Amino acid sequence: MPHFVIVGAGRVGVMLAHALEDAGHSVAVIDQDDRSLRRLRSGFQGKKVTGHGFDRDVLRRASVETAYALAAVSSGDNTNVLAARVARETFGVQRVVARIYDPARAEFYQRLGIPTVASVRWTADQVLRRMLPEQSIAGDWREASGRLQLGELSLDDSWSGLHLDAIAEATGVRIAFLTRFGEGILPGPSTSYQKGDVVHAMMRIDDVDEVARILARPPSSRIRELAQSLRPDDDVEGGGEA
Numbered sequence: 001m002p003h004f005v006i007v008g009a010g011r012v013g014v015m016l017a018h019a020l021e022d023a024g025h026s027v028a029v030i031d032q033d034d035r036s037l038r039r040l041r042s043g044f045q046g047k048k049v050t051g052h053g054f055d056r057d058v059l060r061r062a063s064v065e066t067a068y069a070l071a072a073v074s075s076g077d078n079t080n081v082l083a084a085r086v087a088r089e090t091f092g093v094q095r096v097v098a099r100i101y102d103p104a105r106a107e108f109y110q111r112l113g114i115p116t117v118a119s120v121r122w123t124a125d126q127v128l129r130r131m132l133p134e135q136s137i138a139g140d141w142r143e144a145s146g147r148l149q150l151g152e153l154s155l156d157d158s159w160s161g162l163h164l165d166a167i168a169e170a171t172g173v174r175i176a177f178l179t180r181f182g183e184g185i186l187p188g189p190s191t192s193y194q195k196g197d198v199v200h201a202m203m204r205i206d207d208v209d210e211v212a213r214i215l216a217r218p219p220s221s222r223i224r225e226l227a228q229s230l231r232p233d234d235d236v237e238g239g240g241e242a
Contacts, residue, residue: 001026004131005067005093007053007083008074009036012099016071016127021046028062030083031074054082056090069095069131077101084114094157097127115196146205150176153199153211158218160195166227167193170219171211173201192231 004020006013009031017040020027027046030053031037037048051058053072064070070087072080080098087093100109100116109116141150159167164175164187178185179198185191193199203211219227 002068003028003063003066005030005059005062005064005070005087007031007070007072007080008099009033009039010073010075012127013071013073014039016073017044017046019128026063028064028067030058030062053079054086056086059083059086059091064091064093067091067093069093069097071097071099071127071131073099073127075101077105081109081114081116088114095131097131099127142205148202149205149208150200150202151208153201153215155193155199155215156218157195159193159215161192162219162224162227163190163192163230164199165230166219166223167199167215168201169226170223171201171203171214172207173203173211175199175201190231192227 001024003026004016006017006020006027006029009017009029013029013031017027017029021044028049029037029040029046030049030051032050032052034048034050037050040046040048047062049058049062051061053059053074064087067087070084070093072083072087074080074083077098077100080100084096084098088096097115098109105116142148153167153171153173155167164178167173168175175187177200178187178191178193179200180194180196
C-alpha cells in the first residue's frame with residue numbers, strides 16, 4: 001500500500017489526506033501547529049506529526065523513507081520548497097510537489113527540479129495528478145460530440161529529452177502546447193520534452209486510460225529509436241522556435 005506525506009494541514013492538505021485515505025493509501029500529515037491537525041476528521045487513521053515539514057527528524061516520524069510521494073502545501077513558500085527538496089535529495093522521494101504563493105518564484109523552483117503550482121491555480125485535483133500520475137488524465141476541455149478531450153499529460157521522468165513527436169507516436173495523442181516555467185509554448189520542429197514541462201494534448205476519451213498507462217512507464221526501445229531519428233543533426237532542443 002503506497003504511503004504519502006502531506007506537509008500542511010490547511011484546507012488543501014486536509015482534502016488531500018482524506019482523498020488519499022479514502023483511496024486506500026497510507027497517509028501522514030505534518031503541521032507545526034497541532035491545532036491545525038485537528039482539522040482532520042475524527043476517523044482519520046493516518047499519522048499526525050507536529051513539527052516543521054523540512055526537519056529531517058520530523059519527516060522520519062512521518063515515515064518519509066517509505067513514501068511514494070510528498071506534497072508540501074503549507075502556507076509558506078520557503079517551507080514548501082525546503083520540504084520538497086529534503087524529501088527528494090535526502091530521502092530519495094521521486095514524486096514531490098510544492099505549493100507556491102508567489103508565481104514569480106515558480107520558474108526558479110522548477111529549475112531546481114521541484115514541480116510547483118501557483119496558489120491561484122491550486123486545487124487538490126492538480127496535486128493528486130502529480131502525485132498519482134498513473135491515474136486517468138483529467139480533461140481540461142471536451143469537444144461537443146464528447147469523443148475528444150484536451151488533457152494534461154503526466155510523464156515518467158525517463159521521457160525527458162525525447163522529441164514530442166515520439167511521445168505522440170507512442171500514445172496516439174496530438175500535442176497542442178506545453179507549459180515551460182509557467183509560460184505557454186507552441187511546439188516547434190525540434191521541441192523535446194523537458195523535465196518539469198506540462199504537456200497538453202488532444203486525445204480520444206476512450207484512449208485516456210491507455211495513454212496514462214503508457215506515459216507512467218519508461219518509453220520502449222522502439223520509441224527511443226524513433227526519438228533519436230527525429231533529433232536534428234545539431235542536437236538543438238527548442239521551445240517553439242521557427
